[in-house]
Amino acid sequence: MGSIMVLWWAASWRRRMRQRDRKTEESKTELKMDLKKLTYFYGCITREEAEQYLTNSGLDDGLYLLRESRSNLGGYTLSVVCNRRFYHYHIAHQSNGGYAMDNGPLFSSPVKLCHFHHLNGDGMCCALIIPCSRPPGVLARASFFDSRKEKNIRDHVARTHKLQGMELEGYVVQHRSRLEREVAETLHRSMSWFHGVIARREAERRLLEGSKPISDGKFLIRERAESFAISVTHKKKVCHYMVERNSAGKLFVSEGIIFDTLWQMVEHYKSKPDGLLTSLKEVCPAPEPAYCSPEPPSLYIEEDLLVLDHENELGKGNFGSVVRGILKRPTNDIMVAVKMLKQGDEVDAMKADILKEAMIMQKLQHRHIVLLYGVCPGDPFMLVLELAPCGPLNKYLLFHGVKITVPEITELMYQVAQGMEYLEEKSVVHRDLAARNVLLTDKNTAKISDFGLSRAVDSDCYQTSKAGKWPLKWYAPESIEYYKFTSRSDVWSFGVTLWEAFSYGNKPYSDKRGKDVLKFLKDGHRLLAPPASPSFLCDLMARCWLTCPSDRPSFKTIKDEFTSYMKK
Numbered sequence: 001m002g003s004i005m006v007l008w009w010a011a012s013w014r015r016r017m018r019q020r021d022r023k024t025e026e027s028k029t030e031l032k033m034d035l036k037k038l039t040y041f042y043g044c045i046t047r048e049e050a051e052q053y054l055t056n057s058g059l060d061d062g063l064y065l066l067r068e069s070r071s072n073l074g075g076y077t078l079s080v081v082c083n084r085r086f087y088h089y090h091i092a093h094q095s096n097g098g099y100a101m102d103n104g105p106l107f108s109s110p111v112k113l114c115h116f117h118h119l120n121g122d123g124m125c126c127a128l129i130i131p132c133s134r135p136p137g138v139l140a141r142a143s144f145f146d147s148r149k150e151k152n153i154r155d156h157v158a159r160t161h162k163l164q165g166m167e168l169e170g171y172v173v174q175h176r177s178r179l180e181r182e183v184a185e186t187l188h189r190s191m192s193w194f195h196g197v198i199a200r201r202e203a204e205r206r207l208l209e210g211s212k213p214i215s216d217g218k219f220l221i222r223e224r225a226e227s228f229a230i231s232v233t234h235k236k237k238v239c240h241y242m243v244e245r246n247s248a249g250k251l252f253v254s255e256g257i258i259f260d261t262l263w264q265m266v267e268h269y270k271s272k273p274d275g276l277l278t279s280l281k282e283v284c285p286a287p288e289p290a291y292c293s294p295e296p297p298s299l300y301i302e303e304d305l306l307v308l309d310h311e312n313e314l315g316k317g318n319f320g321s322v323v324r325g326i327l328k329r330p331t332n333d334i335m336v337a338v339k340m341l342k343q344g345d346e347v348d349a350m351k352a353d354i355l356k357e358a359m360i361m362q363k364l365q366h367r368h369i370v371l372l373y374g375v376c377p378g379d380p381f382m383l384v385l386e387l388a389p390c391g392p393l394n395k396y397l398l399f400h401g402v403k404i405t406v407p408e409i410t411e412l413m414y415q416v417a418q419g420m421e422y423l424e425e426k427s428v429v430h431r432d433l434a435a436r437n438v439l440l441t442d443k444n445t446a447k448i449s450d451f452g453l454s455r456a457v458d459s460d461c462y463q464t465s466k467a468g469k470w471p472l473k474w475y476a477p478e479s480i481e482y483y484k485f486t487s488r489s490d491v492w493s494f495g496v497t498l499w500e501a502f503s504y505g506n507k508p509y510s511d512k513r514g515k516d517v518l519k520f521l522k523d524g525h526r527l528l529a530p531p532a533s534p535s536f537l538c539d540l541m542a543r544c545w546l547t548c549p550s551d552r553p554s555f556k557t558i559k560d561e562f563t564s565y566m567k568k
Contacts, residue, residue: 035066035110035111035140038066038111038131039131039133039134040064040065040066040114040131040132040133040134041065041066041067041140042065042066042067042134042138042140042141043067043068043139043140043141043142043143044067044068044070044141044142044143044144044146045067045068045141046070046271046272047077047079047088048271048272050065050067050077050079050086050088051079051086053065053132053134053135054079054081054086054132056135057130057132057133059081059084060081060129060130061081061082061083061126061129062080062081062082062126062127062128062129062130063080063081063129063130063132064078064079064080064081064114064128064129064130064131064132065078065079065131065132066078066079066110066114067079068143069090069091070143070264070267070268071257071258071259071260071264071265071268072090072092072093072259072260073093073181073184073260073261073264074093075090075091075092075093076090076091076099076110077089077090077091078091078101078110078113078114078117078128080124080125080126080128082125082126083125085125087124087125089101089124090102091110091113094106095403099113100113101113101123104122104123105122114128144263144264144267145184145187145263148187149180149183149184152183152187152190153172153176153179153180153183154168154172156179156182156183156186157171157172157179161566161567162563163567167567171566171567175407178405178407178408182444184260184261184263185260185261185442185443185444186442186444187261187263188221188261188262188263188266191221191263191266192283192285192286193219193220193221193266193283193284193285193286194220194221194223194262194286195220195221195222195223195284195286196222196223196286196332197222197223197332197333197334197335198222198223198332198333199332199333200222200229200231200240202332202333203220203222203229203231203238203240204231204238206220206284207219207220207231207232207233207238207284208233208238213236214233214236215233215281215282216233216234216235216278216281217232217233217234217278217279217280217281217282218232218233218281218282218283218284219231219232219233219280219281219282219283219284220283220284220286221262221266223335224242224243224335226245226389227242227243227244227245227251228243228251228262229241229242229243230243230253230269230276230280232276232277232278232280233278234277234278239276239277241253241254241276243262243265246258251265253265253275253276254275256274256275257274266280299358299359299362299374299375300374300375300376301327301373301374301375301376301382301384302376303376305327305328306325306326306327306328306336306338306376306382306384307325307326307328308323308324308325308338308340309323309324309325310323312324314337314391320339320340320341320342320380321339321340321342322337322338322339322340323337323338323340324336324337324338324387325337325338325384327373327384334373335387336373336384336385336386336387337384337385337386337387337388338376338382338383338384338385339382339383339385340380340381340382341380341381341382341383342380358372358374358375358383360428360451361451362374363426364422364423364426364428366418366419366422367418367447368415368416368418368419368422368445368446368447368448369419369422369423369447369448369449370385370386370388370439370447370448370449371385371386372384372385372386372451373385373386385449386441386447387441388439388440388441388447388449389440389441389442390439390440390441390442390443391439391440392435392436392437392438392439392440393412393435393436393438393439393440393446393500393501393505394434394435394436394500394505395436395505396440396443396505397409397435397500397501397504397505398504398505398506401504402504404443404504406502406532406534408443408444409501409502409532410534410537410562410565410566411444411566412438412440412444412446412501413446413497413498413501413537413562414559414562414563414566415445415446415447416433416438416446416448416494416497417494417555417558417559417562418559419446419447419448420433420448420487420490420494420555420558420559421555421556421558421559423448423487423490423555424487424490424554424555424556425556429485429486429487429489429490430448430451430490430493431479431485431489431490432450432451432471432474432493433448433474433490433493433494433497434471434474434493434496434497434500435497435500435501435505436450437449437450438497471514472514472515472517472518473496473507473508473509473512473514473517474492474493474496474497474508475489475492475493476488476489476492476493476549477518477521477522477547478549479492480517480518481518486549487554487555488549488550488552488554489549490555491544491552491553491554491555491558492544492545492552494544494555494558495540495541495543495544495545496508496527498533498537498540498541498544499527499529499530499541502529502530502532502533502537503530503532504532508527509527521545526542526545527541527545529541529542534565536561536565540553540558540561544558
């Protein structure tokens with residue numbers, strides 16, 4: 001009865017979410033129509049341009065105009081005159097779809113917010129009295145993103161979901177809000193000024209070569225550990241500005257303006273220096289391709305090719321620790337994660353097995369599997385892996401909570417299913433699939449990691465002679481009781497990982513010790529699907545946890561079911 005109630009609640013919750021999403025899309029369409037009718041809406045203009053328009057209109061108290069925010073996705077700015085001074089009020093687009101100024105009341109659109117403040121100043125410098133209408137022939141200016149987003153959205157859907165024609169258009173209509181944000185946050189990767197991961201010296205070489213005389217303001221953007229750097233020429237030298245992230249993940253230079261995206265920052269500093277020594281004037285184009293995943297090097301890596309950041313520890317465990325590092329390459333340097341094994345007799349005995357596993361991993365080339373660059377058999381013994389800056393899925397979900405939507409979680413788990421289907425095809429049994437071992441290279445991209453327990457098997461089954469330090473709460477009954485591991489036991493673990501994802505990072509069986517889980521399962525009990533789980537995933541979890549391994553779906557079946565669901 002309890003599980004029936006959970007399924008009913010989940011179905012009801014999904015209906016409400018669909019209704020909310022539909023209303024959100026409808027309100028966004030209405031908003032665009034309303035803004036086009038407003039003579040005092042100027043589109044994406046700068047602060048200086050707004051002040052010039054207000055000056056030209058007389059600088060009367062209560063004179064105002066509305067413009068699109070150049071730093072906040074979906075936000076607006078209200079520019080107002082009072083006592084011949086200019087005031088600029090940021091209108092943020094809230095997570096619930098509404099609009100509000102700092103600690104102010106919530107409105108369904110910036111138009112209604114303006115109407116409210118026309119009647120009541122309510123904390124502003126003065127009430128909105130006179131709309132500053134656009135001069136004849138002046139249209140609201142489209143943003144840098146608006147002129148590119150339609151093509152980029154469709155390219156993104158075609159690439160990630162393999163859709164075309166009417167199926168693609170239907171998907172875009174249904175998921176436009178999410179797709180617009182995803183594309184906006186990754187747009188920089190397609191820009192000619194984005195050079196990916198290159199060293200500071202390489203940035204300087206690219207900026208200074210072929211420029212005679214060297215002009216001020218030639219720039220490029222390069223990628224750093226968790227953020228970026230602006231490299232720009234000034235007085236025949238190259239200046240480097242570190243782009244930092246605040247606690248909310250937003251971008252800023254020094255103590256300057258905070259931006260949602262990198263391209264918004266670039267557009268801002270193109271218009272004025274605003275703290276930099278020069279504005280960004282001339283693009284230094286990146287060599288083609290501007291951004292791509294590098295090919296892995298040979299298995300062995302010389303120790304002097306690694307630069308380790310011991311103060312920036314990514315994780316720690318029984319094996320040792322993981323730190324950030326830079327792998328030096330002939331053409332460019334790559335940011336990596338370096339797993340350093342602790343010293344001791346136990347690790348010495350493990351090295352032969354680790355090398356065998358490294359040989360397996362190096363053959364795995366898939367967009368949703370963490371790439372192994374190689375091993376460094378120095379002291380300590382090191383594995384050099386692709387860096388995933390956003391960390392493990394469980395911690396990411398625990399930190400961000402319900403800000404991560406159900407469709408976003410579904411997409412990430414779809415990617416995990418794709419990676420596991422690839423392992424299944426390669427006859428590789430992971431044996432440690434869990435949300436802690438799903439890493440995020442960014443908020444939209446998941447990669448399977450930690451192959452410390454994995455094995456390539458010649459037959460359908462891998463069997464050990466004894467148990468080890470195993471994550472029993474993620475293991476199928478046959479793995480706990482008989483030490484048998486197959487792709488279908490990985491399917492069981494995938495079901496638990498689904499449960500973790502839609503529980504927003506909570507731990508499974510939190511009220512039980514590992515050794516008590518087997519009895520719980522043999523008595524016929526299972527985890528209850530989290531309320532946030534889409535109905536098809538509630539059913540999928542139940543089938544992942546069927547007692548007989550052959551009754552469980554394959555990863556190909558799981559991936560195909562995700563694909564069908566994502567097309568709806």
